Amino acid sequence: MQRIRLRYTKRGRLRFTSHRDFQRAFERALRRAGVPMAYSAGFTPHPKVSYANAAPTGTASEAEYLEIALTEPRDPAKLRELLDESLPDGLDIVDAVEARASGLADRLTASVWELRLDGVDPADAERAVAAFLAADTVDVQRMTKNGLRTFDARAAVAGLETVPASADRPLDGPCAILRLVVRHVTPAVRPDDVLSGLRAVADLAPPVPAAVTRLAQGLFDEESGTVTDPLAPDREAVTAALSRAAGPAAATAPEGAGSA
Amino acid sequence: MPESVFPQLEALLPHVQKPIQYVGGELNSTVKPWESCDVRWALMYPDAYEVGLPNQGVMILYEVLNEREGVLAERTYSVWPDLEKLMRENGVPQFTVDGHRPVGAFDVFGLSFSTELGYTNMLTALDLAGIPLEAKDRGIDHPIVLAGGHAAFNPEPIADFIDAAVIGDGEQAVLEITDIIRAWKAEGRPGGREEVLFRLARTGSVYIPRFYDVEYLPDGRIGRVVPNKSGVPWRVSKHTVMDLDEWPYPKQPLVPLAETVHERMSVEIFRGCTRGCRFCQAGMITRPVRERSITGIGEMVDKGLKATGFEEVGLLSLSSADHSEIGDVAKGLADRYEDDKIGLSLPSTRVDAFNVDLANELTRNGRRSGLTFAPEGGSERLRKVINKMVSEEDLIRTVATAYGNGWRQVKLYFMCGLPTETDDDVLQIADMAANVIAKGREVAKSNDIRCTVSIGGFVPKPHTPFQWAPQLSAEETDARLEKLRDKIRGDKKYGRSIGFRYHDGKPGIVEGLLSRGDRRVGAVIRAVFEDGGRFDGWREHFSYDRWMECAEKTLPQYGVDVDWYTTRERSYEEVLPWDHLDSGLDKDWLWEDWQDALDETEVEDCRWTPCFDCGVCPQMDTHIQIGPTGKKLLPLTVVK
Numbered sequence: 001m002q003r004i005r006l007r008y009t010k011r012g013r014l015r016f017t018s019h020r021d022f023q024r025a026f027e028r029a030l031r032r033a034g035v036p037m038a039y040s041a042g043f044t045p046h047p048k049v050s051y052a053n054a055a056p057t058g059t060a061s062e063a064e065y066l067e068i069a070l071t072e073p074r075d076p077a078k079l080r081e082l083l084d085e086s087l088p089d090g091l092d093i094v095d096a097v098e099a100r101a102s103g104l105a106d107r108l109t110a111s112v113w114e115l116r117l118d119g120v121d122p123a124d125a126e127r128a129v130a131a132f133l134a135a136d137t138v139d140v141q142r143m144t145k146n147g148l149r150t151f152d153a154r155a156a157v158a159g160l161e162t163v164p165a166s167a168d169r170p171l172d173g174p175c176a177i178l179r180l181v182v183r184h185v186t187p188a189v190r191p192d193d194v195l196s197g198l199r200a201v202a203d204l205a206p207p208v209p210a211a212v213t214r215l216a217q218g219l220f221d222e223e224s225g226t227v228t229d230p231l232a233p234d235r236e237a238v239t240a241a242l243s244r245a246a247g248p249a250a251a252t253a254p255e256g257a258g259s260a
Numbered sequence: 261m262p263e264s265v266f267p268q269l270e271a272l273l274p275h276v277q278k279p280i281q282y283v284g285g286e287l288n289s290t291v292k293p294w295e296s297c298d299v300r301w302a303l304m305y306p307d308a309y310e311v312g313l314p315n316q317g318v319m320i321l322y323e324v325l326n327e328r329e330g331v332l333a334e335r336t337y338s339v340w341p342d343l344e345k346l347m348r349e350n351g352v353p354q355f356t357v358d359g360h361r362p363v364g365a366f367d368v369f370g371l372s373f374s375t376e377l378g379y380t381n382m383l384t385a386l387d388l389a390g391i392p393l394e395a396k397d398r399g400i401d402h403p404i405v406l407a408g409g410h411a412a413f414n415p416e417p418i419a420d421f422i423d424a425a426v427i428g429d430g431e432q433a434v435l436e437i438t439d440i441i442r443a444w445k446a447e448g449r450p451g452g453r454e455e456v457l458f459r460l461a462r463t464g465s466v467y468i469p470r471f472y473d474v475e476y477l478p479d480g481r482i483g484r485v486v487p488n489k490s491g492v493p494w495r496v497s498k499h500t501v502m503d504l505d506e507w508p509y510p511k512q513p514l515v516p517l518a519e520t521v522h523e524r525m526s527v528e529i530f531r532g533c534t535r536g537c538r539f540c541q542a543g544m545i546t547r548p549v550r551e552r553s554i555t556g557i558g559e560m561v562d563k564g565l566k567a568t569g570f571e572e573v574g575l576l577s578l579s580s581a582d583h584s585e586i587g588d589v590a591k592g593l594a595d596r597y598e599d600d601k602i603g604l605s606l607p608s609t610r611v612d613a614f615n616v617d618l619a620n621e622l623t624r625n626g627r628r629s630g631l632t633f634a635p636e637g638g639s640e641r642l643r644k645v646i647n648k649m650v651s652e653e654d655l656i657r658t659v660a661t662a663y664g665n666g667w668r669q670v671k672l673y674f675m676c677g678l679p680t681e682t683d684d685d686v687l688q689i690a691d692m693a694a695n696v697i698a699k700g701r702e703v704a705k706s707n708d709i710r711c712t713v714s715i716g717g718f719v720p721k722p723h724t725p726f727q728w729a730p731q732l733s734a735e736e737t738d739a740r741l742e743k744l745r746d747k748i749r750g751d752k753k754y755g756r757s758i759g760f761r762y763h764d765g766k767p768g769i770v771e772g773l774l775s776r777g778d779r780r781v782g783a784v785i786r787a788v789f790e791d792g793g794r795f796d797g798w799r800e801h802f803s804y805d806r807w808m809e810c811a812e813k814t815l816p817q818y819g820v821d822v823d824w825y826t827t828r829e830r831s832y833e834e835v836l837p838w839d840h841l842d843s844g845l846d847k848d849w850l851w852e853d854w855q856d857a858l859d860e861t862e863v864e865d866c867r868w869t870p871c872f873d874c875g876v877c878p879q880m881d882t883h884i885q886i887g888p889t890g891k892k893l894l895p896l897t898v899v900k
Contacts, residue, residue, distance in 0.1 A: 013266070014517070016279040021517045025287075028515060028569030031600075045601060058274050086569075088285050088517070209274040 001038055002073040003099035005231055006080065008064045014090030015060035015213075022091065023051065029086040030068070035079065038069040052105045053217065056190055061214035062094075063111075065230065067104055100237035107230035108184065110158060110220035113191045115178040116211040120204065125176030126162050128202035132194075133160060140196040149187070153197040156182050156189040159225055181227065183220055261294045262365035265355045272346040280518045281309035282343065284357035287515035288567060290322075291358045292332040298445060299438045301325050301333040302356055302366040302403065304385060306378035307797060309337040309357075313514060314522040316576070317372045317409060320509040321430050331438055334358035334366075338381040339388070341794060341801075347388060354388035363389040367441055369403040370434070371422075373411035376774035377767075377797040379418055382407075383789040386421065393786065395423045395470060400452045404441070404460075408433075413498075413545050414722040414838040417777040417785060419469035423457060426466055427545075427841055428498030429531070431507050437466065458489065467496040467841060474779055474837075480820045482778060482835040495842045498545070500882045504531060505556040515568045524572035524605065525564040529557055529589065533578035534866045534884070535610070538647045538857050539636070539678065541721035542578055545843045547876040549867055550885040554585045554592070558893040561593060565602065572603045580606040581613035582867075584887035590621040592893025597625055611635065611650045616661045630669035630712075631662050637678055638689035644860040645680050647853075652692060656699050659711075663700040669710045670696060675718040676740055677732030677765070679857060686740050689713055690747040694754040712759035713748065715741065717768030721775050722838045723845055725853035728830040731772045733823075734804075737765030766804040770796065772826040773811070778837035781825065783814035844882075846875030 010017055017025070027047055030037055039045040048069035055061040080096035087093065117125060132138060138154040159181035182189050191212045198204040218230040273279035284291075294300070303322055305312030312318065318335065325333035334356035339347065347353070353362040363369055363385065371382055383393055386405070392398050395405065407415050407425040415425040426433045437460060444456045451458070460466040471492040475483040487494060501507055513525060530551040533543040552560075561573055573593060575583075583589060586606075593604055604622045611633045619631070635650050637643040643650060659670050674689055693711050700709040717737045720726045732740075741762045748760050773781060787810035795801035811822045830836065832851055839847070849872070856863060866872055867886060877883050 013270070013283040014280075014285060016273055016283050017517050018278075018280060021280055021519065024519070024523070025515075025517050028287075028571075031569035031571065032566065039601070058279065088287055090285065208271050 002070045003067055004070065004074070004076050004079060005065065005067045005097050005099050005104055005234060006083070006093055007095035007231065008066070008087075009090070009092045009094055010055060010059075010061045010064065011090040011092065012060070014088065016058055017091065018057040019051070019054035022054070023049070025087065025091060026066075029083055033082045033086040035068070035074070035083070036070050036072040038071050050104075053108050053111075053184065055214050056192070059191065059212040059214065063214050063217040065104060065108065065217065067099060095231060097231045097234040098238060099234055100241070101233035104230060107219045107233070108217050110181060110183045110218065110227050111214050112216040112227050113178075113180040113182065114163075114213045114215055115180060115191055115195065116213075117176045117178065117206045118211070119174060119207040120176040121174045122162055122176040124202075124204060125178060125198075128198040128204035129160050129162055129178065131201040132157075132197055135201055138197040138201055140193050140200060142190075142193060142196070151187050151189075151193075153189050153193040156185045157194060158183055158220060160194070179215075181220075181225065262361045264360040265352055265362060266360040268350060268352045269347075269355065269360060272343065272350060272352065275346060276343045277340060278518060281337070281516075282339070282357060284360065286313070286517065288512040289335075289358055289514055290326045290332075291334070292326060294332070294359070294361070297330050297332040299331045299368075299442045300366045301331070301368045301370055301434070301438075302336055302361075302363045303333055304336045304338075304363075304369065304371045304382075306371055306373065306381035306385065307338055308340060308795070309516075309518060310520045311797075312337040313516050313518075313520045314526070315372065315374070316510070316526055316528065317374075317430060319514055320507075321370070321372075321434050322514075323510050323512060324431055324507075325434055325438070328435065328438065330442070334361065336363055336385065338378075338385065338795065344384065344388065344794075353390055354385045364391050364403065366403045367445070368406055368437070370406045370408060372430075373407055373409040375797060376411045376417070376771055377802075378411070379774060379785050380789045380793045380796055382418065383421065383786065384794055387789075394420050396420075398423070398453065400449060402453075404453075404456070406437070410542060410545065411775075413541070413841060413843060414775065414777075415467065415469065415841075416474075416779050416837040417774050417781040419779045420782045421785075422469065423453075424460055424466050424468050425841075426499065427496070427843065429501040430499070431501050431509065433465065433499045436463065458491070461489075461492045464493045464495075465497050465499055468492070469779075472840065476818075480818060480824065482837060484835060485837075485840045495840050497842045497880065498844060500844075500880050501531070502550065502882060502885070504528070504550050504552040504885075508552075508556060508560050511560075511563060512567045513564055513570075515570070522574065523570065524574045525561065525568055525570040526574040526576050527557055527560045527564065528552065528577060529575045529580060529583050529586075530577045530886075533582070535579060535582070536647050536853075536863050536865060536872075537636070538645070538725040538853060539675065539718060539721075540578075541724050544724045544845060546578070547844065547874065548882050548884045551583060551887055553887065553889050553891070554589050554893060555889070555891050557589055558592060558596075565597075571601060572605060573597075574605045574607060576607060579608050579610050579613065581609045581618065585889065585891075586613075587618055587621075588892055590618055594621045594624045596893060596895055601625055609633065611655050611658050614658050614662075616665050619662065619667075620665070630671050631659075631667055632671040632673065633658070634673035635692070636673065636675050637681075637685065638674060638687070638692060639685040641860060642678055642681055642685040644862055645857050646678055647857065647862055649862055652695070655692070656695060659696050660699050660703050663709055664703040668704070668708060669712070670700070671712045671714060672696070674713065674715040676715050676744075676762075677718040677737050677768070679720075679726060679729040681732070681740075683740055683743055686744050687747050689715070689744055690751065690758075693748065693758045694751055697754040697757045707757070710757055710759060712761060713744075714761045715744070716763035717765045719768050719772045719775055722836065723843045723850075725850050725857055727776065727836060727850065728832075728834075728854055730829040731769070731826040732765070733827050734765035734769045737768065741765075767796075767799075767802055769822065769826055770802075770804065770807045773807075773822055776837070777825055780815065780818045780820065784811045787814050842879070844874075844876035844880040846873065846879070849874050
């Protein structure tokens with residue numbers, strides 16, 4: 001059985017796809033693309049797909065991950081292309097590697113988010129960010145299935161800053177852009193919760209809903225404060241295996257090098 | 261070119277439930293460039309997206325129109341009240357989910373009504389679109405509001421709100437209408453709105469209510485319906501597509517991202533039904549029977565599965581086990597998709613057409629869920645009245661086979677309030693269910709079997725032999741259902757194995773008012789809409805009291821009331837509101853069949869016996885088209 005790990009996106013209007021919606025769409029895409037899926041045993045067999053850490057409905061993402069199990073090996077690059085073609089535009093498969101290293105979920109310990117706050121003066125946003133970072137704890141509330149829940153949104157935040165608008169997306173009117181790095185903790189702290197936090201500490205209240213995009217997801221590096229590519233260890237293991245196959249001279253790197 | 265309203269809509273979506281239903285982009289959906297087309301259709305299924313998206317009628321027309329060069333079709337659905345409120349606050353008009361264009365910018369706004377309970381949703385959509393509610397207030401730049409679907413066989417209650425109605429099959433009709441509109445536009449729209457509607461009316465197959473005057477008698481009945489313009493025909497005919505294999509739609513079924521009520525690849529295996537059940541409007545208005553060939557079905561399933569990735573195939577029709585080659589169809593498909601875990605479903609199966617080989621084929625690749633049958637009437641006598649020729653022995657034999665072959669759950673559907681029905685007829689349902697359980701326990705050698713009785717109120721429909729029948733009042737319906745429930749619950753031996761589900765009589769009365777209503781009922785619909793009535797097919801939104809209050813406010817001026825439309829029996833001479841709409845059925849034949857019903861006389865199926873002169877084939881110049889073709893479905897060659 002071959003396992004393949006995929007990175008996919010939720011872009012544009014398809015960011016309103018819920019995780020359940022995506023699951024159905026993806027499983028149908030697998031059928032259309034004729035992927036030789038492995039099925040679970042049992043009364044109603046399901047194709048073996050493991051999803052990790054889906055972004056909330058309504059937030060866009062450049063970095064969602066899942067893993068599928070196949071009964072026959074396939075070339076990951078070709079599979080990526082086939083599946084991408086089979087999915088609607090906006091749900092795009094952007095990366096595929098064969099699983100060679102340890103569990104993918106263990107390598108998804110933090111996310112980088114972009115929050116676009118239309119109608120918010122960047123200076124106001126900057127002040128709110130400073131107040132948020134200065135606080136030890138920032139209690140926020142969220143409605144969950146079990147009722148209104150209060151929790152700290154500060155501790156999970158490993159980085160928060162305002163960034164200038166990029167040249168290719170000029171702004172018409174005031175707009176603040178925040179870059180947020182959040183550790184995956186329980187209960188999860190979502191970008192929405194950080195926005196609630198900014199409102200709590202500095203009364204920052206965007207006039208329109210923030211446009212939120214997950215830019216990256218991966219292992220959080222405490223030293224540099226950055227998030228690393230979670231598929232890198234698999235890719236490196238594949239490269240290492242290839243170079244081992246190419247000749248004994250290249251076989252110096254230990255197996256699984258670079259895996260966390 | 262009308263601008264997309266998506267930017268304004270997008271800002272509202274984070275605040276509503278299930279926003280994905282409003283964004284479009286479904287697999288196999290189409291957005292054609294606006295300027296490349298000269299006839300543009302907005303197609304609506306006037307219910308929520310989750311119900312409307314899988315609708316085969318809309319899906320077929322959407323594809324048929326978009327395949328045509330220079331024609332575009334986009335879809336729109338009813339928005340839930342949470343979004344409606346925000347759209348009103350922010351000035352966002354009713355939009356299509358494909359291009360997010362305002363519905364008011366299209367040439368035609370076509371609505372498909374499977375049920376009358378969508379009428380208030382149509383008014384909501386018109387209002388949100390900025391289109392005047394009444395046809396007489398519309399100008400040359402407003403879309404032609406066109407109704408189709410089964411409910412359009414009596415469009416009189418919505419006659420003031422629509423510009424046109426088409427009855428029957430839509431595939432060819434929409435293309436004919438497109439050609440007429442295109443020619444009129446190319447000529448510079450001479451004569452304005454009136455002229456294009458007249459050109460449509462002249463064909464004899466598009467009903468334009470404004471060209472007909474309804475005259476009433478002093479007692480409230482209709483005196484006559486007359487064309488008020490020369491060149492407009494006295495009667496308007498239904499459309500009939502004769503060769504289903506020539507119309508293999510949908511070829512590219514829409515695959516939604518949002519969850520919908522039917523998530524499967526549906527293939528219509530035949531159209532029409534001549535079993536002759538007297539309560540069944542669908543069976544009466546879709547005659548004659550026209551089968552899709554076994555090879556045609558096989559091809560549609562193959563292409564459709566490849567285009568969608570669905571894991572279930574639904575073989576649709578009014579009585580699917582009646583297809584002349586259903587056994588070979590089911591076996592052929594089950595063989596072909598054995599390795600792909602594709603399930604087959606046959607939504608409408610008659611007790612007498614069921615056989616265990618067929619059922620085994622259907623469940624071979626999928627789940628073995630419950631079996632569902634619809635005896636409709638509880639007593640043998642009543643089943644003769646409604647011409648549902650299924651005997652209790654048939655049923656018991658069938659369920660015995662099913663329980664003996666491993667099924668554990670049987671669902672039985674009934675109606676309450678059928679003509680001539682008494683309490684006793686309905687109470688016999690409890691006996692039937694008990695007999696089913698007794699037999700089931702015997703053959704299954706287990707007490708772990710169930711039978712669910714599901715029952716709702718009967719609503720007499722236009723173009724059926726019961727169009728003259730009195731409807732049972734909501735109170736009497738509820739009282740009868742309560743007695744049945746008590747009898748089932750009181751059965752110490754079998755009661756615990758029998759589930760009981762029922763629909764109360766109130767929604768049926770509103771449906772009855774709208775089904776057999778005339779133009780005066782339009783005032784009630786409008787009043788309900790203005791009072792906030794929406795989504796009448798949804799229990800949580802439907803308000804019986806609101807309908808009754810609005811009817812009390814609007815109907816007395818005409819000297820009629822809700823009872824007059826529902827529980828009143830009609831006589832032979834009465835002009836019915838839909839008499840000028842020709843479904844092909846001879847009114848005298850319908851009356852004879854009504855008399856036969858009262859005499860408890862049954863009529864056979866004309867597929868297998870000589871013609872009974874219902875009138876459809878000669879009147880519409882059509883004929884029965886059935887197999888067997890003798891062909892088989894071959895396994896597909898695997899291309900890897």
